[in-house]
Amino acid sequence: MSALDVLRRVFGYDEFRGSQQEIIEHVIGGGDALVLMPTGAGKSLCYQIPALVRPGTAVVISPLIALMQNQVDALRELGVRAGFINSTLDPDERRVVEAEFAAGELDLLYLAPERLAGQGTLRMLERGRIALFAIDEAHCVSQWGHDFRPDYLGLSMLHERWPDVPRIALTATATTATHQEIATRLGLTEARHFVSSFDRPNIQYRIVAKQDPRRQLLEFLRGEHRGEAGIVYCLSRNSVEKIAEFLKDNGIPALPYHAGLDDRIRAGNQSRFLREDGLVMVATIAFGMGIDKPDVRFVAHLDLPKSIEGYYQETGRAGRDGEPSVAWLAYGLQDVVQQRKMIDTSEGDAAHRRNLSQHLDAMLALCETVECRRARLLAYFGQELGKSCDNCDTCLAPPESWDGTIAAQKLLSTVYRLHRERNQKFGAGQCIDILLGKKTDKVVQWHHDELTVFGVGADLREAEWRAVIRQLLAQGLLAVEGDYGTLVLTDGSAEVLGRRRPVMLRREPERPVSVAKTAKTARQREAAELPAEVAPVFEHLRAWRAATAKEQGVPAYVIFHDATLRQIAAERPESLEALATVSGVGESKLAKFGSQILSALAEVS
Template sequence: MSEQVPQLQQDPQQILEHVFGYSAFRGPQQAVIDTLVSGRDALVLMPTGGGKSLCYQIPALARPGCGVVISPLIALMQDQVEALQAAGVRAAFLNSSLPFNEVQDIETALLHGELDLLYLAPERLLQPRTLELLTRIELSLFAIDEAHCVSQWGHDFRADYLHLNCLHEQFPRVPRIALTATADQRTRGEIAQRLDLEQAEHFVSSFDRPNIQYRIAQKNNPRRQLLQFLRDEQQDNAGIVYCLSRAKVENTAEWLCQQGFNALPYHAGLPAQMRAEHQRRFLREDGVIVVATIAFGMGIDKPDVRFVAHLDLPKSVEAYYQETGRAGRDGEASTALLLYGLEDVVKLGQMAAMSEGSEEHKRQERNRLNAMLGLCEITSCRRQALLRYFAEEQLEPCGNCDTCLEPPQTWDGTQAATKLLSCVYRTGQRFGASHVIDVLRGSENEKVLKFNHHQVSTYGIGRELSANEWKGVVRQLVVRGYLEVEGEFQGLRLTEACRPLLRGEESIELRKLPPKARGERGESRRDSVAADIDPADEPLWQALRGCRKQLADDNGVPPYVIFHDATLRGMVQAKPQTPDQLLAVSGVGDSKLERFGEAFLTVLRESQAAPVEE
């Protein structure tokens, strides 16, 4: 209808070039923008770093009125509003962090048509007072960010998201867009159904993040493994280390500080002021590592996170993809490292079994955990498996995951598996992995002797393998369903699936443990962002970074809000000397040229004027 296709205030291409400083749209961005500009709804699945924000920011500027963005986190709102304001966009947010007089000022600006974009938390939006306020202004669109929060099966469920279908009911003529970076087929359907977006156009981009190198290894002194990774490859880089418990977060952060790293803890049990300060430092300082539970990360728009490390197993592939996706938003080389062990499998399995959900919910949780374990244990390309989970096929192995770079070796584990399963049976199917391994290896410790397990027929028949190798066998048999872990003491129990193996009717190939030391893996990524910069330009690169840091500190924003690394690299390569030449560098828009251009041009001109050393 004509009411839904108002006269545009500005052409989307012009907004892209002059406000955001880019010359061309990426992927489906233009199609999504055209859909919203014409007044239709859209559901967008696009990987982290794929440019989701522009899909609603540009239509909000192109259409008359103010765009309303529903976002689940205060940090995300502040981050995006700062970046928009730096680009000259009239943006603001309303949330509980603001004093009353600031809230009044923003509401007045909204009523007077002085805002292009307004960010709101779902609970703020759903207040009757807010909804009434929105009826009094012209609205360009509604954008529902992190839309997977609507899924009750998901890992980031927010109850307030379930009520956002009221937007369709109360503002039927205002186009809506729901966006997420993580949603399998089931979650996608749930988003469409719960937000009344069944009739919306769906845009599903490739989930692939080719710049992220995926590595998964079993735990073998995980602190030593993490320390080697950080010292060999990530010195001075920003990153996130995820742990399952709050205590482990604090202990790991303290230990990393003792090792000389700038590490900060983050979890929901810390005071709100401390969490906010740690997040602020992560965004604005270089080389900060945040050690966190999953309470940290959603909506963090820091482009230069060079690594994400998991010291515990994520409970689903969706959670793993979402969390690893916080690395390398700028498209530069980044690493996702996951260390996992049998204790993770047991702990997550128990958490799923003890949850308050229905039996169907528990079954789904177990299925998701099994899919995550499957990703860990495969011997083929991890990226292909990860993409396949999201219904995307990649024909060729990626060449940038651990199984591609160092194909795992396998061995005929039939005899070892049979020995282990027999020992579990002979010892009563009620003891944990460590005790069963002690019996297999002929230990004479107190517990083995106490239960007379030195007298069972399987005592000492497994001396050919180390305790660590036997743990690998146990873990793989649990993952494949031959063994299950039960009870308070995590006893091993046989399943029906192991019968053919015990009868000699089938064989099993197991993955070999990697060598304990992998010091040669991967070259250092300390300077990966500047890897394609000529050594002669290194002083200019550092001078431009220094200029950016000074401007960021002066304006109270993170450095990347001034310019991303890719834009600085463009300056190094083009060496612009005039405002028009600087404007031609990708990422430099009109507003940033006016506010920051002269400072960077001064650095660039001084570099060109400096005498070249013989």
């Protein structure tokens, strides 16, 4: 059976997307491949189809233990013989899967990378016939990366032990440096490299100045995403718990997820998020890699991500179905202070801290840019957009750029005088009070109202001064140190104070980009786009799908995606032959659900 036959008969699609066919045929022919492809572009088909064409079993290395069950369930719904071995199986269950593999009764076998460190797993693999090795989330091999997994460093031995078995490594995020590191560490320098565009045009990128982040988040969810699935990322476990409770108290169904939760609670929350509609997952970055839920309508960050790679990976979990989605980030001065402090106190040598600083600098540049955010994001991955995207906040409501040289000199002079004249160091709050001429108890206590800079900054509001400090930190013209985040000058400060360097700053729009007043949820947009006579049919099919998914204990999207149901509702096929022509209806699903769908359609005819 050819690759195209498999695509049509098993997966129910008529044609490949992008570079899928080229990659698939290369691997079927026995070639090694390194694939960089954005989330939602169909990476999994690049190894699943070769697995069904080549003789033997494809062994898929994946760090996503909690998701293997869902991935296997989805494949089994398609009639694919799939299994997994990880720490969630008891010894009897593991022996059954091992026997199936040895007997050639599996098309795909998913393994956690740490399993390959044991001789027992290697001996088991030698008893069967291996079609290919697929190394998913390949960026986990990067020691400088945001998702580093030490067990990935040993995966180069696969080629040494099975030199004739093709390998395909896949990731949705990699800079040029990470790309090269993956190739080197996995022994794929001679492999064929396939690099797709990183652009996700359906995702709208928005970064707002952090004021009252809980209120801002609540307004965002209520105004634009009521009843929709999404992910809210927080930096700490404590924040995750508090934000989840806050959302629940305000009528938004939310679940917490972090590494400190009991394993059963964490797995249960993830399972609910995947299976139920309209849930919001509040999580640390421990959650999400490889999440295959197609209808995540938003990803919100309440804390600044540590790198653009991490931000891109996390925001990429929105809109896998290609429908409009939003990546929303609330970002403020304290985020910069906190991240700088974490870098200064991090373990590792100077080179490690320098690398962390470079990652943070790039993230800050994305937050502070007055240019198209998507263009800046793609440029980080070595891709040129060539135009404005018209789907990010800076394109939809362009911010002003203003000459902040004098404001910067006033702020830096305040830090200088505190340090040089008083031998003191203070944080942002005290410096701003001095500039605004506020005679607070602390200002009076330290006689800071006697400084020559007292009151010289009354031309700006407190929020504007916080933005000035934030941007000076981002540009390296100011720094923080110590446990209390005190402000100190840098080498660049002298250039500004000496009038040798101008400082251009970003002024936030008076009204941040928001479509809350006119926004419709994805369900409302779908209903509006469907003809009046089709909408009730679509909703009836969704209800049938929800009941079927609940009965089988799988996520609704494993039965059919919304796009497939919309096409069925619009075309109203009256026979199994007609239903088979719908995109996403393969042979297995036609056999399992075809008669049920025709009956459901008859009920609303």
